[in-house]
Amino acid sequence: MQGNARKFRHFVMWTALYFACAVLASRFLRNSDGVALLWPSAGIGYAVAVRYGLRWTAVVAVGSLLYSLQLEQPTPLYVALIVAGKTASTAIAAWYVLRSRVLHLRTDDGMRLLGGGVIQSVLSAAFGLFAMQQVGQMDYASTPDAFIRWALGDMLGIAVVAPTLLLATTSRNPLHRLSPFHEPASRRERMFWLALLATSFIAIPALGGRGIYVLGMISVSLVLLLWSALRFAPVWTAVATGVTVTYFSVSAGLGVGGFTAPKSLVETAVLLLLLCLVAVIPVMMALAGLEQRTTSYALYQRATRDTLTGLLNRTAFEEEARRLLSATDAPATLLYLDLDNLKIINDSTSHVAGDDMIHAIGGAIGAVVGDAAVVARTGGDEFAILLPRGEAGAIVEARRLLTEIEAMRVPWADQVLTTTASIGLVSATAQDRDYDMLFSHADAACFAAKELGGNRFHVSYPSSDEAQAHSAVMRSALRIREVLEREQFLLYVQPIVPTHNTRSGGVHFEVLLRWQEPDGRIHVPAEFISAAERFRMGPRIDRYVIDATLRWLERNPQAAKSVTSCGINLSGATLTDEHFADYLAMRLRRSSFPAQNLCLEITETSVVRDRQRAQRFIGQMRDLGCRFALDDFGTGFCSFGYLSDLDVDYIKIDGSFIRGLEASPLSQAVVRSIGDIAHVIGKSTIAEQVETEAEHHILQEMQVDYAQGYLFGRPQSIESFFAAKTAVA
Missing domain, CATH: 3.20.20.450 (EAL domain)
Incomplete structure (x- = not known):
């Protein structure tokens, strides 16, 4: 019930936004001949259908219905044709984008979105003009001119609005380094950039009033948007691009701030194509940067993470443990954990079953020791844990680990797999925090626990005879x-x-x-x-x-x-x-x-x-x-x-x-x-x-x-x- 209520609230929100943007565009974004240069509702419907699925084209149907009803003397045929045309064009474009694979907002996804936007713009213009012809609002002679204006207006609306909505509605944690909200640049740089963009917005009409060709000054804003694509979060770039293009569209459409309103079809087409490029290029660069970070992160994960458990691998654990041990004198204990009977599982069932057991135990270890500990899978059935606490606290954690692993039941085919573990512990003192020495003694303590029968822990003291003997063996x-x-x-x-x-x-x-x-x-x-x-x-x-x-x-x-x-x-x-x-x-x-x-x-x-x-x-x-x-x-x-x-x-x-x-x-x-x-x-x-x-x-x-x-x-x-x-x- 709560899920349905949430979906209904989202539906109402998107429908209201679609309707509001349609009304605003029809009243404030029209040029002197009454044609809207920018139609943001097209981008809203397109983004919602791509993000949530084809069923959500109902937002377009209801929104366009509400908009059509508020027009002067709308005929039922016109309303029906307009609603059907906008809904169908949006559904076809969304199907084109989603037909092959899930959208991940990479550069190739950006090209698919651009292609879908072209499809929706062309179909929407065709359906809309057909509806107008059926009710006598459009003669055939002016159809080509109207078709180009309508299609480019929808395309610009999609280019301005859709990327922002798709990036802003991502399900990824905003704090994640691969999130479109992740901000690699500093706040000071962002504020400086904002000041420059605001200055360009003020300077363009001011200088345009003195006879300077203002369309050439758009390049200043475009450079700032490219800067944003390279340095700032993709969502920030998409929003800034949308605001900038909307500002230029309103100014050019109304012929204010030094801009001259386009009078002919050619002028209108050139202006809209230019604004589409300004809207698309920075966002595509931002997506390319996000894709590059995603690839780098994947390579980093492969180099530092164990593919089976998702824990650190031995090399990454060693680097992190060395850093933590040398950075502070705070209490720390190294645990070395080895499963007792994994070989029996591998031989009696299969290595796939053994991998399932290792995966489950890796998750259990992470849950027991918490985020403050550094955990790694160092070998086939071996794990290492660096706990930020002394020996007494580490012994408590070791007991919990042994209990958790012994109680674990992993279903496999018609069997239930179980195992136990042996754990070696060694605490780092303020004087002796050498990683190699600690790891050696933890390994020896684990070996001693295993020789005593397993399913137990053993504490190593570097000054003991046992530790000295192990050092001699090493x-x-x-x-x-x-x-x-x-x-x-x-x-x-x-x-x-x-x-x-x-x-x-x-x-x-x-x-x-x-x-x-x-x-x-x-x-x-x-x-x-x-x-x-x-x-x-x-x-x-x-x-x-x-x-x-x-x-x-x-x-x-x-x-x-x-x-x-x-x-x-x-x-x-x-x-x-x-x-x-x-x-x-x-x-x-x-x-x-x-x-x-x-x-x-x-x-x-x-x-x-x-x-x-x-x-x-x-x-x-x-x-x-x-x-x-x-x-x-x-x-x-x-x-x-x-x-x-x-x-x-x-x-x-x-x-x-x-x-x-x-x-x-x-x-x-x-x-x-x-x-x-x-x-x-x-x-x-x-x-x-x-x-x-x-x-x-x-x-x-x-x-x-x-x-x-x-x-x-x-x-x-x-x-x-x-x-x-x-x-x-």
């Missing part, structure tokens, strides 16, 4: 990236030997990685592999090791011929790398080393985490000819049930069961069980970390196939390993 990660880029990792190998001398064959070894400092100190994998996995550098290291190993074997073909099995460890992240199979296929294709002599080792833990993905990965690698070993077996709770489903060649028994084997009946039972089951399903076993003859002897009795450990050789560089083999041979 330094290691940066150093690893540098070593990778400079290819400074060293290839070490350790032999794998058969436990029974009856076995014969070539060299069987595992490739190990070392990192050497400039001072000669060597780091073992335990010192840097956790940092590499934490920062997702495992696949890159794996590719480096494979490429470096194959390059060495290709450069040493005699050594390569003696190799029956070259074992290379793969990280758990490599199993999820969709491009690894393509990389390995391409690398093996150009290598002289046989693919069947390459044994890829994956850990039991990574297999247990996602067995289906592991099976698919093993299948892809086997298609290339590679063999497989299941490393560290036993650390995943000895899940014997999946062994028959995994197409591996070797099962490597974890060294924790081998150390002190002779004194541990439990370890002996575990090793014996692993060996028996492996042999039943046709797989070979390798015992890791064998260091004593007693352990070796027990493994022989248990029929373990291979052994690896210090008893048979410590890890050494690949060059030294094969040099020793050559010397023995």
Whole structure:
């Protein structure tokens, strides 16, 4: 009901305005022969129909009816023809503008509006003159002259009024930078401009009375309007243009203020065409400026906003956070939020469902923290929030976020999607407001919350042992990236030997990685592999090791011929790398080393985490000819049930069961069980970390196939390993 009442009020308002402008134009904007140079009602009806739809041409029908009835002795036929003609011409012109797409007030929209205005002016003149001829008010001889005057008068009215109304009735927030009301110039400049325009209005009649050609002075006002189009709001330019053209129309039509009223059809046509150009050019320039700002804003949004959530992206967030942190010492807390189970949603439904969840959570985060906070989506399912408050207030917000996310329900097909989040917090102190440090600690705190089970927050204190350890991990990660880029990792190998001398064959070894400092100190994998996995550098290291190993074997073909099995460890992240199979296929294709002599080792833990993905990965690698070993077996709770489903060649028994084997009946039972089951399903076993003859002897009795450990050789560089083999041979 309220909506209908509002529409009715608007209808009455536009109808009254249409009628009032028609009366004013007929009484005050006519020249000496009684023809109105400017008909603003045409612009009102046109703008209303374009803005609100064809149904609103009823404004034209009622308004023109009221105007016709107030004429002297109107005949019913004339009234009916005039009302029908004006309504039809307006509807046809509006349909022409709206037929292809929604109006956005761009420059091409301006050309469509101009074309529609021409159509309405021509049709309105044709219908109007037809009505006058039908009632005997117009003879055929004067029809061409009247047609041109009528059409140009309507066209000028449309050019003066329609742009102002269309811009003024936009639904965009006036405070928005792309609103036609947005004012880029200062108030002082606008007041100075107004003073110049008013001066030109006064100067033109004053100078025209002294014999100066006033039509040439219109250029002064036109320059001011072009200035407005470049510097001021489009609505301001449209209103100023309308006022200026109306002023010139009245002055020229009445022949006052130094203007000479046009006497002939040619003079009238030239004057009206000139005024139409003055009305159109500034408005078109204003629309071009608005379109340019719209394009620039769209590019800015694309560069700074996440397309899925509309939040800031990581780069824009970093810039804004740095600025705020350096601008003031006010309390501030950085939150790093990571969704706990989005991967499950993506794998079980689709990535589209995951995107819906991320979009919903992005909106929820913005609603919880409010406009005062800076919020960004920094990664796939990761968000960063800079709150302008201390630790206590940030903890309250973190609890609200966790509750809101846990309670969220996102419908998808016949399912309802849910998730939880982990949040890391770190507060900026007055002394320490470095963004990089804060972000690092917030990330580490989020990781700690996730490791504790998720759906919780964790506060980081930069001076704590935990934070110091994280800083050390970060330094290691940066150093690893540098070593990778400079290819400074060293290839070490350790032999794998058969436990029974009856076995014969070539060299069987595992490739190990070392990192050497400039001072000669060597780091073992335990010192840097956790940092590499934490920062997702495992696949890159794996590719480096494979490429470096194959390059060495290709450069040493005699050594390569003696190799029956070259074992290379793969990280758990490599199993999820969709491009690894393509990389390995391409690398093996150009290598002289046989693919069947390459044994890829994956850990039991990574297999247990996602067995289906592991099976698919093993299948892809086997298609290339590679063999497989299941490393560290036993650390995943000895899940014997999946062994028959995994197409591996070797099962490597974890060294924790081998150390002190002779004194541990439990370890002996575990090793014996692993060996028996492996042999039943046709797989070979390798015992890791064998260091004593007693352990070796027990493994022989248990029929373990291979052994690896210090008893048979410590890890050494690949060059030294094969040099020793050559010397023995």
